[in-house]
Amino acid sequence: MNLCLIIAxxxxxxxxxxxxxxxxxxxxxxxxxxxxILTRHRPDAPSIEQMDGVTVYxxxxxxxxxLRSLTWTLTATAWLRRHRQRFHVVQCYQxxxxxxVGIFGCWxxxxxxxxxxQPVVVRPACSGxxxxxxxxxxxxxxxxxxxxxxxxxVFVTLTQAIEAExxxxxxxxxxxxxxxxxxxxxxxxxxxxxxxRALRIRLGLPEDRVLCxxxxxxxxxxxxxxxxEAWATGRVGDAHLLFVGDGPLRQSxxxxxxxxxxxxxxxxxxxxxxxxxxxxxxxxxxxxxRGEGMSNVLLEAMACGLSVVxxxxxxxxxxxxxxxxAGWLVAPGDAPGLAHAIExxxxxxxxxxxxxxxxxxxxxxxxxxxxVAGEYLSLYAELSS
Numbered sequence: 001m002n003l004c005l006i007i008a009x010x011x012x013x014x015x016x017x018x019x020x021x022x023x024x025x026x027x028x029x030x031x032x033x034x035x036x037i038l039t040r041h042r043p044d045a046p047s048i049e050q051m052d053g054v055t056v057y058x059x060x061x062x063x064x065x066x067l068r069s070l071t072w073t074l075t076a077t078a079w080l081r082r083h084r085q086r087f088h089v090v091q092c093y094q095x096x097x098x099x100x101v102g103i104f105g106c107w108x109x110x111x112x113x114x115x116x117x118q119p120v121v122v123r124p125a126c127s128g129x130x131x132x133x134x135x136x137x138x139x140x141x142x143x144x145x146x147x148x149x150x151x152x153x154v155f156v157t158l159t160q161a162i163e164a165e166x167x168x169x170x171x172x173x174x175x176x177x178x179x180x181x182x183x184x185x186x187x188x189x190x191x192x193x194x195x196x197r198a199l200r201i202r203l204g205l206p207e208d209r210v211l212c213x214x215x216x217x218x219x220x221x222x223x224x225x226x227x228x229e230a231w232a233t234g235r236v237g238d239a240h241l242l243f244v245g246d247g248p249l250r251q252s253x254x255x256x257x258x259x260x261x262x263x264x265x266x267x268x269x270x271x272x273x274x275x276x277x278x279x280x281x282x283x284x285x286x287x288x289x290r291g292e293g294m295s296n297v298l299l300e301a302m303a304c305g306l307s308v309v310x311x312x313x314x315x316x317x318x319x320x321x322x323x324x325x326a327g328w329l330v331a332p333g334d335a336p337g338l339a340h341a342i343e344x345x346x347x348x349x350x351x352x353x354x355x356x357x358x359x360x361x362x363x364x365x366x367x368x369x370x371x372v373a374g375e376y377l378s379l380y381a382e383l384s385s
Contacts, residue, residue: 001380002034002086006076006101007093008069010039010056014273015217016296017093017125020181026052027182027373036087038079038101040072066140069097073104080105084118088384091121091156091376095132095149098122103151119153119383126293127161127315130221133169146170153383156376158294159315177379180319182372183299183363190305190360191280199281205267209240210346213282213306215275215297216289218247223311225249226288228256229335231266236339237346239265241286244278246271279304283352284345287311290332294319299367302326302359307352309341319367326358 007021025035029052041047041058049056059079061072077100080090084106092102102120124132136145146169155176157163163176191199200207216222224243231241243253243266250268257266269278275297279285285301285308292298292315299319301308310316312329320327328345330337345352 001088004036004087004090006038006098008040008098019296021093023369025054027369029053038076073097073100076101077104087118089380090118093123094125095136103148121154121156122152123156124162127165128291130291133165161314179375180367181294182369183303183367185303185368187276188300188303196281199277203281205281206240209238211282212239212284212286212342213242213278214286215244218245218249221291223288223290226335227286230339233339236342239346241266244269288338299363302363305356305360307345307355326362
């Protein structure tokens, strides 16, 4: 099967959608399918390159903001219209410019899918105030965008919350297919005590403390400030907090750390495309986000056998379960509750091991990339038949 994945930004930049696109493309190629990724031009990357056996095409985008989105939509649409006959299915990431590239690039006539048109699959990234529907509502020409999105064949959704938003936005006539994010269980696997110690030595991390990691963009959506509030309560025991990531809040977070006591218990690491060593070196993950699509780092931490403390969002409940065996849920914005969860796990090694083992088992059962890729292939086969 020949497949085209369309995404606005791609490697060497990285984020949740970019990571999932690359992971899925690599797995589909491993399974014997031809995959092309269509994305924006970057000055630090070639226009055409091979990556993980996948061909990446980058078409020009000029200016910034809406102008950049518009010019890329035009150049990418032109590319897709020239090459669309190569593909059995076109999959687009987010309800924004990639979706319009797929719709216009495969457009032939009116109707949902006239004969000969490649089916278009669109995968929204997130729900809530940071989600795709909220973003479309903020943009100009909202009604036209809504009408265009009605020509999509299938929305691949991560959660029930995204599906409800699509219906409320007037897209209920388009089929939704629930397929979760995936995780590479080989790259993200538990470390033995010896491996963990060696990783900490190599990475310059404390060897004798419970290590709590936050990995992701330092933005209001991820609410890393709540972790500093939790540490300020004095209830997290001797745990060491590691921030892995960059973003607009980084400088303010660093300024808030007291020069003496707190600086010895909190470390900042620059963002890295390879977060696996830090997760495998850690004991637990704390992710106090205000909104999520389906967090890659949460799945990766669970795959590494970490205890996880996450905010009680619908998507996080779907990932870790509601029974508390595979993860600890705390209310958004609740610094004392976050501190209590971290303190309990810090003081109870047996509980850490049990929840970490349950977390690993849960991702093996539902979120392994091989299973997720198989679900996509079943959908593609149905649409292209």
